[in-house]
Amino acid sequence: MYQLEIDPGQLSLAQLRRVARESVQLSLAKSAYPAIEASAHTVAQVITEGRTVYGINTGFGLLANTRIEKHDLENLQRAIVLSHAAGTGNFMSEATVRLLMVLKINSLARGFSGVRPQVIEALMQLVNAGVYPAIPEKGSVGASGDLAPLAHMSVVLLGEGEVFIKGERKSAHEGLKAAGLEPITLAPKEGLALLNGTQASTAFALLGLFASEDLFAGALVTGAITLEAAKGSRRPFDDRIHNARGQQAQRDVAAIYRDLLGETSQIGDSHQFCEKVQDPYSLRCQPQVMGACLQQMRFAAEVLLAEANGVSDNPLVFTDEENPDNSDIISGGNFHAEPVAMVADNLALALAEIGSLSERRMALLIDSNLSGLPPFLVENGGVNSGFMIAQVTSAALASENKSMAHPACVDSLPTSANQEDHVSMATFAGRRLRDMADNTCGILAVELLAACQGLDFRAPLKSTEKLEAAKAKLRARVPFYDKDRYFAPDIEEAKQLLSSGAYLESIDPALLPSSH
Numbered sequence: 001m002y003q004l005e006i007d008p009g010q011l012s013l014a015q016l017r018r019v020a021r022e023s024v025q026l027s028l029a030k031s032a033y034p035a036i037e038a039s040a041h042t043v044a045q046v047i048t049e050g051r052t053v054y055g056i057n058t059g060f061g062l063l064a065n066t067r068i069e070k071h072d073l074e075n076l077q078r079a080i081v082l083s084h085a086a087g088t089g090n091f092m093s094e095a096t097v098r099l100l101m102v103l104k105i106n107s108l109a110r111g112f113s114g115v116r117p118q119v120i121e122a123l124m125q126l127v128n129a130g131v132y133p134a135i136p137e138k139g140s141v142g143a144s145g146d147l148a149p150l151a152h153m154s155v156v157l158l159g160e161g162e163v164f165i166k167g168e169r170k171s172a173h174e175g176l177k178a179a180g181l182e183p184i185t186l187a188p189k190e191g192l193a194l195l196n197g198t199q200a201s202t203a204f205a206l207l208g209l210f211a212s213e214d215l216f217a218g219a220l221v222t223g224a225i226t227l228e229a230a231k232g233s234r235r236p237f238d239d240r241i242h243n244a245r246g247q248q249a250q251r252d253v254a255a256i257y258r259d260l261l262g263e264t265s266q267i268g269d270s271h272q273f274c275e276k277v278q279d280p281y282s283l284r285c286q287p288q289v290m291g292a293c294l295q296q297m298r299f300a301a302e303v304l305l306a307e308a309n310g311v312s313d314n315p316l317v318f319t320d321e322e323n324p325d326n327s328d329i330i331s332g333g334n335f336h337a338e339p340v341a342m343v344a345d346n347l348a349l350a351l352a353e354i355g356s357l358s359e360r361r362m363a364l365l366i367d368s369n370l371s372g373l374p375p376f377l378v379e380n381g382g383v384n385s386g387f388m389i390a391q392v393t394s395a396a397l398a399s400e401n402k403s404m405a406h407p408a409c410v411d412s413l414p415t416s417a418n419q420e421d422h423v424s425m426a427t428f429a430g431r432r433l434r435d436m437a438d439n440t441c442g443i444l445a446v447e448l449l450a451a452c453q454g455l456d457f458r459a460p461l462k463s464t465e466k467l468e469a470a471k472a473k474l475r476a477r478v479p480f481y482d483k484d485r486y487f488a489p490d491i492e493e494a495k496q497l498l499s500s501g502a503y504l505e506s507i508d509p510a511l512l513p514s515s516h
Contacts, residue, residue, distance in 0.1 A: 001022075001023055001024070001025050002018050002019070002022050002023065002024045002025070003024075003025050003027075004018075004019065004024050004025070004026055004027070004102075005026075005027045005028070005029055006026060006027070006028050006029065006032070006102070006105060006106055006109060007029040007031070007032070008028075008029070008032045008035075008106055008107075008109035008110045008111070009106070009110055009309045009310075010309065011102075011106055011305075011308055011309055012305075012516065013206075013209075013301055013304075013305055013513055013514040013516060014514055014515060014516060016099065016102070016206055016308060016514070017210050017514045019098060019099050019102050020095050020098070020099050020206065020207055020210055021095070021210075023098075023130060024098065024102070024127065024128075025128050026102065026105065026124045026127050026128055027124070028105075028109055028120065028121070028124065032109045032111070033117060034111075034321075035110070035111025035319070036108075036109060036111045036115070036116075036117050036120065037116075037117060038111065038319040038321055039111045039112060039113060039114045039115070039317045039319050040114055040115060040116045040117075040187070041319075042114065042317050042319045042324070042327045042329065043056055043114035043187070043188055043189045043317060043329070044187075044188075045324070045327075046188075046329065047070065047073070047188055052067055053315070053329050054315055054331045055189055055192045055314065055315050055331070056073075056114075056188045056189045056315075056329070057070070057073060057076075057188065059076075073188050074185060074186070074187075076188075076191070077186035077187070077188065077189075077190055077191030077192070078158060078185075078186060078191065080151075080191045080192060080195065081151050081154045081155050081158060081186070081191045081194065081195065082151075082155060082158075082160065083151075084147045084148060084150075084151035084195055085148065085151040085152045085154075085155045085160075085161060086139055086148050086151070087135065087136030087137070087138060087139035087140070087148040087149055087151075087152055088136050088138050088139055089136045089137045089138035089139070090136070090137050091134050091135060091136060091137065091164070092135045092136075092137050092149070092200075094132050094164065094167075095207065096135075096203050096204065096207060097132040097133060097135055097153070097164075098127060098132060099203040099206060099207065100135070100149070100150075100153065100199045100200055100202075100203040101123055101126070101127050101132075101133075101153065101199075102127065103199040103202055103203060103308055104123065104150065104153070104194070104197060104199045105120055105123050105124055105127075106308065106309065107197055107199065107310065107311050107312060107313065108120050108123075108193060108194075108313075110311050111317075111319070112311045112316045112317055112318065113189070113193040113311065113313050113316070113317065114188075114189040114190070114193060114317040114329075115187075115189065115190045115193050115194070116187060116190070118184070119157070119184065119186070119190055119194070122157055122181055122184060123157075125179045125180060125181055126156070126163075126175070126179050126181070128179075129178055129179035129180070130165060130166065131156075131163050131164075131165055131175040131176075131178050131179045132163060132164045132165075133152055133153045133155075133156040133161065133162075133163050133164075133172075133175075134152065134161065134162040134163055134164055134169060135149050135152040135153055135200075136148070136149070136152060137149075137431060140200055140201070140427040141412075141413065141415055141420075141423040141424070141425055141427065142198065142201050142336075142337035142338075142340065142341055142423055142424035142425055142426030142427050142428075142429070143333075143335055143336040143337060143338075143420060143422070143423040143424050143426075144196060144314065144335045144336075144416075144420055145195065145196040145197045145198055145312060145313065145314075145335035145337070146197065146198060146199060146200035146201055146337070146427055147195050147196070149199075149200035149427070150194060150195045150196075150197060150199060150200060151194075151195050153194070154191070154194040154195060155172070156172040156175055156176070157176075157181075157183065157184050157186075157194075158172075158183050158184065158186070159172050159173055159176060159183030160172055162175075163175030165178055189317075192313070192314075193313045194313075195313075196312070196313035196314050196335045197312045197313045197335060198307060198312045198335065198337040198340055198426065199312075200427055200430075201337045201340045201341070201344075201424075201426035201427045201429070201430050202304060202307045202308055202337075202340055202430070203430070204344070204427065204429075204430025204431045204433065204434070205300070205304055205340050205343065205344040205347070205426070205429070205430035205433065206304055206308065206430075207430075207433070207434065208344060208347050208348075208351075208430055208433025208434065208436075208437060209297065209300055209301055209304060209347060209513070209514065210514060211433070211434070211437035211441075211499070212297055212347055212350060212351055212354075212433075212437065213297065213501075213504075213512045213513070213514055214498065214499060214500070214501040214503075214504065215351070215354060215437060215440050215441055215444060215498060215499075216290070216293065216294065216297065216350075216354060216512070217501070217503045217504045217506065217507050217512070218441075218444050218448070218497075218498040218502075218503045219290065219354050219357075219358060219444055220253070220256050220257065220260065220286075220290065220503075220506075220507055221260065221467070221470045221503045221506050221507070222358065222361075222444055222447050222448045222451055222503075223257075223283075223286050223290070223357075223358070223361060223447075224257055224260040224261055224467055225448070225451035225452060225454075225455055225463070225467050225470060225471060226283070226361045226362070226364075226365060226447060226450075226451040226454070227261065227279075227283050227286075228261070228265065228267050228268070228455060228458075228463045228464075228467060229365060229371070229373065229450075229451050229452075229453075229454025229455045229457070229458065230279075230283060230361075230364060230365060230370070230371045230372070230373075230454065231267065231270070231271045231274070231276075231371075231372060231458075232279045232283040232284075233276075233278075233279055233283075233284070234258075234261050234263075234264070234268065236279070236283075236284040236285075236287075237254050237257045237258050237261065237287060239251070239254060239255070239258070241254075242254040242287060247288075247291055247292075247295070248295075249291040249292070249294040249295040249298065250287050250288055250291030250292070251287075251291070252291065252294065252511055253286070253287045253290045253291040253294055253511075254287035254291070255508075256507050256508065256511065257286060257287060259466070259507075259508075260464065260466050260467060260506065260507075261464060261467070262464040262465075262466075265461075265462060265463045265464045265467075266461040266462045266463070267455075267458050267461045267462065267463050270458075270461055280360075280364060280370065281360075282357055282360035282361045282364060283361065283364070286357070289353060289357050290354070290357070292350075292353070293349075293350035293353055293354055294350075294511070296346040296347060296349060296350040297347065297350055297512070297513060298513055299343065299346060300343035300344070300346055300347050301513030301514065302513075303339050303340070303342075303343045304340065304343060305513075306339075307337075307339060307340055310334070311334060312334040312335050312337075313334070313335060314331055314332060314333065314334060314335050315329050315330055315331040315332070316329070316330055316332065316334070317329050318330065336422075336423075336424055337424040337426030337427070338409060338424045338426070340424070340426040340429070340430065341408055341409035341424040341425055341426035341429040341430075342407075342409050344408070344409075344426060344429035344430045344433060345405075345407040345408055345409055345429055347433055348404065348405045348407075348429070348432065348433060348436055349405055351401065351405075351433065351436045351437055351439075351440045352398075352401040352402060352404075352405040352436065352440075354440050354444075355397065355398050355401050355439060355440035355443040355444070356398050356401070356402075358394070358440075358443045358444050358447045359391075359394040359395060359397075359398040359443050359447070361447055361451075362387075362390075362391055362394055362443075362446055362447040362450050362451075363391055363394075363395075365377060365387075365447075365450045365451065365453075365454050366386070366387050366388070366391055366450065371454065373454050373457050374386075374457065376388045377450055377453045377454060377457070377481070378481060378482075378483070378484070379482065379483070380483070383483075383484075384483050384484045385484060386481065386484070387446070387449070387450050387453070387481075389487070390446045390449070390450070390487060390491070391446065391450075393442065393446060393491070394442070394443045394446045394447070397439040397440070397442045397443050398439075398443055400439055401436050401439050401440065404432050404435065404436050404439075405436070407429075408425040408426070408428050408429035408432070409424055409425060409426070409429060411425050412424070412425065413425075441495050441498050441499050442491065442495060444494075444498050445491050445492075445494035445495040445497075445498055446491060446494070448474060448494050448497075448498065449474070449478065449481070449490055449491065449494050452471045452474050452475065452478075453480065453481055455467075455471055456471075456480050466506060469506075470503065470506055473497060473502055473503075474493075474494060474497060477493040477494070477496075477497060478490045478493050478494060
């Protein structure tokens with residue numbers, strides 16, 4: 001069980017990656033409590049003094065000008081949670097909900113949201129007990145925050161809605177009991193603070209980033225094996241070429257290829273003096289294309305890390321502990337998830353291109369005129385079709401990714417009677433990365449099978465030690481394809497290998513953002 005003490009605003013990508021991959025026990029740094037308590041006190045003062053402040057004693061959205069009387073404030077917070085729990089579709093995965101809740105706890109604990117410590121502690125108790133609110137995936141446009149998903153998270157605290165415990169769907173009351181909790185009554189501002197924010201969008205986008213990293217590592221290894229199987233040249237990976245251009249991510253990727261391929265191998269030595277002048281771009285331009293993908297991943301990581309540690313609800317409470325009279329509550333727009341939407345769109349481009357390049361390399365391998373290998377990578381062709389239709393599957397997945405790579409952030413649709421007249425669509429932008437990653441994983445799986453098949457056809461000649469070790473990982477799961485057999489299970493085995501991050505250890509981990 002991963003033990004994580006949250007120091008508000010200081011989460012790392014490496015910590016978030018672990019939260020996404022395994023159960024976690026949360027605690028909150030003691031140093032966080034003074035700011036949380038001061039923020040809640042500032043909200044209480046507004047009620048005591050009879051001031052009118054948005055989100056505390058007014059309606060919400062277009063109803064912001066409606067003053068709510070003191071005796072209705074408790075009902076106001078409960079009502080907003082219940083009414084906003086209007087999501088639909090499949091429920092989020094356990095990993096998504098866990099990550100979303102950790103992000104929400106981290107944000108609320110910064111002390112700008114006006115919630116009491118017991119609200120944050122209740123969320124932590126749910127996570128620690130493995131009680132995950134049942135949150136539908138669809139229903140948020142990524143401004144004003146991820147209202148519907150976060151309402152489905154929050155409604156459980158009230159004893160409403162449903163949860164999952166060890167994969168079983170149960171009532172919120174059962175979930176609260178399992179976590180040692182009773183339903184809570186929300187104080188002024190707390191309902192809105194729970195609902196406002198970009199945590200659902202950010203959780204989806206972070207999961208997309210982490211999947212992209214695993215697939216990126218697998219693509220580098222697979223591409224290097226393909227180069228060897230196709231008897232490609234090592235010359236395009238020469239550091240002088242990449243230093244001359246000066247793109248750092250490209251230089252970093254080229255260095256990984258040089259490490260995987262070494263200076264030469266038995267296979268490399270066998271075609272030193274061949275007549276071929278240049279390789280196709282899918283082999284020769286791997287550092288350029290994969291470097292560009294890495295650059296997008298690094299940029300996305302920078303933005304998502306800031307968002308994960310930021311405060312994105314509204315209004316925000318700024319407490320002056322030395323002079324409480326100078327404390328202020330300001331309504332703004334941090335809930336607008338445009339930064340998340342844009343980098344999720346960039347990750348979509350990277351995933352689509354990783355897959356597109358892989359599909360072209362695989363197509364090269366089955367073409368005997370280009371690869372010098374048996375047609376469709378199988379003996380006794382004609383009787384055996386080999387990898388013929390596996391390549392068709394890759395093409396289908398690559399084409400689907402092209403459609404899904406269309407930017408989501410440009411597709412704003414006004415909501416809330418035009419009060420929220422520009423939205424980010426960040427939630428869909430992040431959520432679609434899961435499907436794109438699965439497609440890319442399928443494409444890479446087919447190439448990995450084909451590349452290792454091609455390498456086997458080069459026997460008794462060997463590749464480098466690192467690439468032979470990478471091939472051995474696949475061969476431990478999938479044997480050589482000597483004649484036609486049921487193909488789909490081989491693809492699934494290769495997908496599991498790639499998505500497990502098994503090839504991360506084949507590259508320098510510092511290359512990837514979430515290693516830090």
